[in-house]
Amino acid sequence: MTSRERLLEIWPEIEWIEDSSLREQVVETWLLAFQRSPLEPEDLLEIPFTLHVPDCGVTFLAHKRLVVHLALASAVKIEEFMGKAMPIDRDTLIAGAILADVGKLLEYDKLDGRCVQSRRGQYLRHPFTGVGLAQECGVPDAVCHVIATHAGEGNMVKRTAEAYVVHHADFMTYEPLVKGLRFDD
Numbered sequence: 001m002t003s004r005e006r007l008l009e010i011w012p013e014i015e016w017i018e019d020s021s022l023r024e025q026v027v028e029t030w031l032l033a034f035q036r037s038p039l040e041p042e043d044l045l046e047i048p049f050t051l052h053v054p055d056c057g058v059t060f061l062a063h064k065r066l067v068v069h070l071a072l073a074s075a076v077k078i079e080e081f082m083g084k085a086m087p088i089d090r091d092t093l094i095a096g097a098i099l100a101d102v103g104k105l106l107e108y109d110k111l112d113g114r115c116v117q118s119r120r121g122q123y124l125r126h127p128f129t130g131v132g133l134a135q136e137c138g139v140p141d142a143v144c145h146v147i148a149t150h151a152g153e154g155n156m157v158k159r160t161a162e163a164y165v166v167h168h169a170d171f172m173t174y175e176p177l178v179k180g181l182r183f184d185d
């Protein structure tokens with residue numbers, strides 16, 4: 001199996017992107033990230049999606065795919081109830097959600113079989129390295145904007161509708177685990 005075939009197997013949502021050139025740019029960005037990362041596609045099916053929650057039980061890929069599904073489902077409902085009042089470009093949304101964390105492949109190092117934050121990850125968090133990878137592959141600015149602003153760094157700038165939706169899909173399935181109110185007893 002080629003690395004491209006393996007990528008499409010672990011990332012079936014790439015096929016949701018209608019524009020063929022954008023779809024290709026997304027594939028190229030992920031393949032480039034794997035070339036430069038100590039991680040293999042198989043690792044994404046095993047490593048936790050965050051290093052901030054010990055034993056979180058959710059894999060990297062499970063969370064990344066969840067964000068894409070939530071973002072698209074949100075866009076469908078927003079369109080249904082708000083019509084043209086808040087237009088959302090589906091391809092930009094889906095591509096942005098799929099690429100939001102691609103830079104994390106440069107943020108991890110493997111140490112004794114465990115994943116730890118790399119030196120590069122300490123200097124440059126994944127929104128920055130993700131944009132760098134995507135730009136090398138010709139990803140349009142509207143999609144790079146989603147990558148750049150999907151996390152806390154994006155609170156400093158005006159987000160597009162697509163970026164807001166991806167940000168919230170991502171954070172509503174992350175922050176409750178890290179700092180949500182919980183009653184464990």
Ligand SMILES: [Fe+2]
Nearest residue numbers: 100101126151
């Ligand atoms: Fe992220």
